[in-house]
Amino acid sequence: MPYSMDTVLPDAPNAPTNTERPPTSDGSNSHSARGNNKLTERSGNVNQQSRSDAGGYVSLNAGQIKEVTKKKTQYKPNSLLYTSKKTGLCYDVRMRYHATVDEGDMHPEDPRRIYFIYKALAEDGLIDDEDDVMSEQLRVQPVLAKFRAREVTKAEACLVHSEAHWKFIESTSRMPLRELQDHTRDGDSVYFNNESFFCGKLSCGGAIEACRHVVEGTLKNAIAVIRPPGHHAEPCNAMGFCLFNNVAVATKVMLKNYPEKVKKVLILDWDVHHGNGTQSAFYNNPDVLYISIHRYSNGTFYPPGTAGNVDKCGEGVGEGKNVNIPWSVGAMGDGDYIYVFQRIVMPIAMEFQPDLVIVSAGFDAAAGDSIGGCYVTPPGYAHMTAMLKTLANGNIVVCLEGGYNLLAIAHSALAVTKVLLGEPPGILKSTFPSNAAVETCQQVMLYQAKYWSSMSIKTLLPELVRSKTMDQSRLHDVIRIYQSKTLADKHNMFELAVMRAKERQSKSFVDQVLSSPDYQEKETLVLIIHDPPQVSAQPSDDRFINLHDAFLLDSGSAYVDWAIAKGYGVIDANVPQFLSGLSEPFDVQTHAQQLCCYIWDNYIGLSDAKKVVIIGIGKAAGGATYLMGARAECRNIVTGLLLFYGDVDLRAVVPPVQGDGLVEWYWENSQVYCSRDHNVWQQKKLRKKYGGLKQAKSHCIADMLREEFDRVTEWLEERIKSPSL
Ligand SMILES: [Zn+2]
CATH class of the missing domain: 3.40.800.20 (Histone deacetylase domain)
Known part of the structure; x- marks a missing residue:
């Protein structure tokens, strides 16, 4: 027939x-x-x-x-x-x-x-x-x-x-x-x-x-x-x-073979890993625009090294034809990918006007892929495909790269194929970009603005601010000094020394760890480890904000006040997200982990404390989670962890010995708040290794700290009363 x-x-x-x-x-x-x-x-x-x-x-x-x-x-x-x-x-x-x-x-x-x-x-x-x-x-x-x-x-x-x-x-x-x-x-x-x-x-x-x-x-x-x-x-x-x-x-x-039909090719690589080989092949080629969206994590994600960093823009006649969009953290989802597609990929691609689009389609950023650790859904891939189809008269070829969860790659590839066939992409559950995505996007635009008129830097930090000469007055350093003075005035808190190598000295470490005067003798100790507070500001024009239009959202200080009022000893540790005056890479997560262990080994472990509760805020919370696995004795006196991860990458507790009960313990003794749109809520099953997860009502950590204050301080008091192990 x-x-x-x-x-x-x-x-x-x-x-x-x-x-x-x-x-x-x-x-x-x-x-x-x-x-x-x-x-x-x-x-x-x-x-x-x-x-x-x-x-x-x-x-x-x-x-x-x-x-x-x-x-x-x-x-x-x-x-x-x-x-x-x-x-x-x-x-x-x-x-x-x-x-x-x-x-x-x-x-x-x-x-x-x-x-x-x-x-x-x-x-x-x-x-x-x-x-x-x-x-x-x-x-x-x-x-x-x-x-x-x-x-x-x-x-x-x-x-x-x-x-x-x-x-x-x-x-x-x-x-x-x-x-x-x-x-x-x-x-x-x-x-x-x-x-x-x-x-x-x-x-x-x-x-x-x-x-x-x-x-x-x-x-x-x-x-x-x-x-x-x-x-x-x-x-x-x-x-x-x-x-x-x-x-x-x-x-x-x-x-x-087709010099008349194919003069310019766009290669869009959404595999979760950087396509180092493809970048190398066309690094000095003006006819091939390579755009890669990948996890980078300060050069620690595969392939290790700096080839996938934002500053690698091509060289010679190929300069400006290489666009790296490197995620600084994992757990990126649809909202993040769509955000950079709409702001970077599509504007640059339209300006480039390719004759052919080839997608290096790894599906290892898909939800369920344990290697990628991201959360892109089939509709997410479908929407990206739909956008790319508008280029090059629809001449698009999708080539499989990585992707290791067999079901996830099957569902993702099916969604992509249906869009190629002409079906509309499905509904996206989330279109909310994380702060990390917005930061990465701004960095990429800053580097690419030189080459693409669509990457305007008008609303971004001018190049001047990035230069070292301005380091002396970065606001996160100024604000820590202000916090330190306030805590000294209110609660007589003073600095606890942290020894570090000479070459790691930075203004950003001034007053990093503070404590209440009698913390060693207190029966109950509260360790608060936090990112610098957020600032909310209305830009006055393209480059400046008026200080009277900027507000410090230091909601974490209420927790110090609460602990002091209850008569507990307090240690307050600040984890800067950037080190002023140092050009070498700085990994916030690693630093938070080391700092937590340092404080434990040199201060808390040597104090008289019988009960300890830990409050973690932002990326710094990862340090507290890490500490539980790194110092097994913590569980003898830590009776509660209250962690506000917000929308940052969740850290799992890692038991030093498999099956030692740490995961179960962590799940029972922690409250871990994630923002309303955190990608973790798309998971079918919440894993115990991430602790007792709670969905906050808001996106912003400062709001979260304020909104949950009564509920969580009550919980902390219960934890303090509960018998330790
Ligand atoms: Zn891959």
């Missing part, structure tokens, strides 16, 4: 012949499956898909494609197709042969990743499988045009990679087991088996084919469900689960 015929795309005119390695008849690929390939998916769809992979592809010429499309349209009067061009899907079961050589090693870059996505697309009726139970007559949604991957040629790969790199990956196809294990152990997060070279070539060739179809106009747009991923692969080095840089090679091939 003509209407059940699949639209199958022609192979590349000059594409090398595939080395046929059809799966065995049960679809299990068992002849080459090792480790993770021995999976439990031998029934159902995989068989259908394997059969069609093995035998369902026929080469048609352009006339035949038109004929098929025409016939399909005739038999589907209800079809919503508004263009005869289809959305393409590159999928090739043979890419699953690349697996770890060690039996039982469950590597996150799991061969099942691509199958889970394929299955989700099939189950949603987007793939015309021969055995599809859904009647063609009833189908109203457009379906995908499948095409297979081909192997990248050496000449194509070497547009990005060195010959030595190609030769090394090639050599793994003949390597004995022992040597493969050695390279796997010694490499930078990569593994090899004898099929890795073949799969790497297919993955890379798949990206090229997807781009070719879109550029030639045989497809409207496409998604390439490919592995191994590519964006970490450097020109001379495989790393981060990546062998060949699929997207970078595809980009170079398009620029070379």
